[in-house]
Amino acid sequence: MQVILKELTKSFEVILLKNLIENGKKEVFEKIHKNLINQSSKEEFGDYQCNICLVLSKIYKRNPREIAITFVQILKENKKISNLCEDLEIAGPGFINIKLKNNILIEEIKSNLQCPRAGVPLSNKISKSNSKKKVIVDFSSPNIAKEMHVGHLRSTIIGDTISKIFELRGHSVLRLNHIGDWGTQFGMLITQLKDLYSRDLKEIENIKISDLVEFYKASKKRFDNEKEFQKRSREEVVKLQKGDTQSIEAWKLLCNQSRKEFDEIYKTLNITIKERGESFYNPYLKSIIQDLKCKKILIEDQGAKCVFLDGMTNKEGNPLPLIIQKKDGGFNYATTDLAALRYRFNKEPNGDNANRIIYVTDHGQANHFIGVFQVAKKANWIPEDCEVNHVPFGLVQGIDGKKLKTREGDTIRLKDLLSESVKRAKEDLLKRLENESRFESDEFILNTSRVIGIGAVKYADLSQNRITNYQFSFEKMLSLNGNTAPYLLYTLVRISGINRKNNMTEEDINSKSIEYSHDLEWKLIRKLLKFDEVIISIEKDLMPNRLCNYLFELCQTFNRFYDQVPILKEQKEKKISRLSLCALTEKTLKLSLELLGIESLERM
Ligand code: ARG
16 A cells, blocks of 8 residues: 555645745754654554644644644645545544545455455555665575574575565565685684695595585694694685685685575575676775775774774774774785675676665674674765665574574584474374374475475574574474464465365456455455555565464464354355455465565465
8 A cells, every 4th residue: 555655745745845845944844844744643543644733733832633634634735645645534633534535445355356466556556766676695505614504594594584575565676695705714624624635636526425514623733732733724815815726716616605505595495596606706805904094094093904983983082993904915805795785786897786775684783783884884885775684683593592592502403403393283284184084195295394394494493583582392383373384384274275165266366356354354455454564664664573473464364354254155246245255365475485485275
């Protein structure tokens, strides 16, 4: 209903402006016209609410109710407004409650049924300044030879959904995997590789490292304890950075090995993302220093080159620097991020020409991004009208509130976590089948438990306010009741059941006249028509949990309707009207699940 809301707002604005001009207060318009019409605070008040008369009362120094009476009279004379609105009611001290006409809502339902995006308008439909943009979402981004942990899982799931929402709105999205594939740790990894396999690494392609994480740990231990190993590792870094063929080969081997493991997880989660590791920005690091020097932002402090950050201090209250080049001349995580940011905003061909960059990482990196963004702003690397956002998220904890671990106290491998969820989903399914004396093929059981198991993990993550920590519980996320993926899938399955039993075609639904009488029908209609608002708010604030909350409420509203309002037993017109609500609920639900990266089911 965002398009209608926009039209309505425009008409209100014109009348407000006219009113201000007449009263010689034109200049306040800019200040007060924002958020002229809001969502109703309570459903029974109507669809929208306008509180401007309270604001005007302060400006005109008159009683707000009196102002409202005149204001409403003028509003009612406006053709557009009277076409859209049933009633403009003055409430309390001078609020205006707005209720849309039934036929307007029905037209919206019909048009959303035809719309491939279930009523979500493309971005350019709502505001010109927000027309098609190039958005980069930097997410997942694990590190070579290190464990891909639950933090990366969160980043992957949240980043994927955010990307999909921007795509739905018609933006062009570049999903980037900023893999940690460069840095001093490669010196020790390559040295270890050479020591263990062959000094000259003749058959480098044939080397298989069964467990890269163990390999990393072993080499780190040697690096910390053996002087000679440390020295050779440092030399190896220099060789690598100079582009020594053998070192590069060894580096590639390590990257490939990790990539295989990452790809397995991406396949299970059905994630597409373009790999562009830190090493990609290597050629641009030096010029970051030069550029900052030219702009006179760079300061040398105890041998390191840094930029001092405004408003950030350390424990002692001294200004905090962002180090861009270390004392030994080496670059770091921040240097790479600055080079990446500049490249991404640069025009093609030496850049991505992005309008907005979104970084999805754990909360622990918040200060890093504050620093990087501040330096980029000082250096003028963020073009006008362009935006950067850090999307931080909290920790995943066990039910004991501590860091998520296996029963033996080890870190949980993502692969194991996902397969455990599928395994438990299968156990639940088999129990259900037994209780219902139902027989299903092996293929059905395999696929259904996979969809539920993976979907449950994703949904449990996305349904949390990402900023807070959340407790990981297989029992909760796999439950058929509550705000869970199985509950949503179950609602979808119900609708598929209705579809199997009715012989209406989509054409019937679209061509017959539609009528509604039941209170629960109108509740469902109003809920369905809120979908686009939710999507647009996520595009702005990057909080995917809003979609989950909305879906949970939608399913509850639908299920109440389903339980209390007869559908298939009704006569033609009524039946078609109700079936069309089922169809739009199904469409909205399927599309939303797609946005959340969850597969749909027709039976479960
Ligand atoms: N590799 C980092 C990590 O594992 C995440 C990188 C996020 N992206 C970025 N541009 N810094 O924590």
